Amino acid sequence: MFDPTVFENIKVAIENYVYDLDNISGEVDITNRMDRLELSVMSREFRLQFSLATYKEITAEIVLQASLKDLADEILEVPGESPGCSLFVRYMLKVEDIENECNQIDAIISKIWDPVLPPIQTLRFDYGKDDHLYHNTIELSFPHKINEEQMKDIPEFIDHVLKTLGELQYG
Numbered sequence: 691m692f693d694p695t696v697f698e699n700i701k702v703a704i705e706n707y708v709y710d711l712d713n714i715s716g717e718v719d720i721t722n723r724m725d726r727l728e729l730s731v732m733s734r735e736f737r738l739q740f741s742l743a744t745y746k747e748i749t750a751e752i753v754l755q756a757s758l759k760d761l762a763d764e765i766l767e768v769p770g771e772s773p774g775c776s777l778f779v780r781y782m783l784k785v786e787d788i789e790n791e792c793n794q795i796d797a798i799i800s801k802i803w804d805p806v807l808p809p810i811q812t813l814r815f816d817y818g819k820d821d822h823l824y825h826n827t828i829e830l831s832f833p834h835k836i837n838e839e840q841m842k843d844i845p846e847f848i849d850h851v852l853k854t855l856g857e858l859q860y861g
Contacts, residue, residue, distance in 0.1 A: 695764055696773045696837050697756040701725070701736045703844050704752055708738055717852065719743050722751075732758040742852070745859045750851050753778040760835070774835030779851055781828040783858060788813065788824060795828060798857045802850055806833050 694702075711718045722739035739751040755776040764773030785791040792811050799809045810831075813824045 695756070695761060697734050697736075697754065697761065697775050699838055700775055700836065700841065700844075701754055703841050704754065704848070705736075705738060707844055707848055708740060708752070711848070711852075712740065716743055719746065721746075721749060732761070734761065742855050742859070745855075748781060748783040748855055748858050750855050751780040751782070752848075752851065753780065772835070772837065774837040777832050777836050779830045779854075781826075781830075781854065781858060783826055783828075784823045785813070785826045786823055792826070795826070795858065798854065799828065799830060802854050802857065803830060805830055807831050 705723075708718065708720065712720045718740040719742075720738065720740045722737070724735070724737040726735045727733075728735065734754075734756045736754040737751055739749055741747075741749045755778075757776075760773060760775060762768070763771035781795075785795075792813075795811065796809065799805065803809075807830075810829045812827045812829070814827075815824050
């Protein structure tokens with residue numbers, strides 16, 4: 691009989707919660723979903739991208755990853771190892787005034803998340819366009835792997851994602 695991995699269980703919990711926000715309450719619009727098994731390194735990755743239904747210019751993406759080691763430690767029940775997954779949140783938006791807007795974004799992320807690891811903002815622009823807008827991808831990572839013990843924290847986690855989307859809208 692198939693016993694789902696920690697990755698599968700957390701993925702389904704996140705997916706169900708966000709899909710309810712899309713299909714039932716209408717708070718978000720899911721814009722992309724990816725569920726990948728990377729055969730070259732035997733890893734798993736799940737991404738769920740969405741925006742607030744009322745403001746589509748800023749997108750959030752929840753990323754869940756499990757490496758071969760993560761999956762093997764769990765399946766083989768390696769003594770002393772605690773199976774888990776890596777979790778990231780990304781926000782994608784456009785900025786014009788890099789210095790001021792990126793500082794505001796840092797302040798918003800710090801206020802809502804109080805992160806252990808600082809968020810990473812990566813800027814890019816489209817050459818040849820005169821709009822002077824930069825595409826900003828903000829990645830927030832967490833220092834510890836998560837497992838099924840954190841399943842009860844998923845609603846609060848997603849509430850933080852939604853609150854951040856709202857704050858970035860007015861930032």
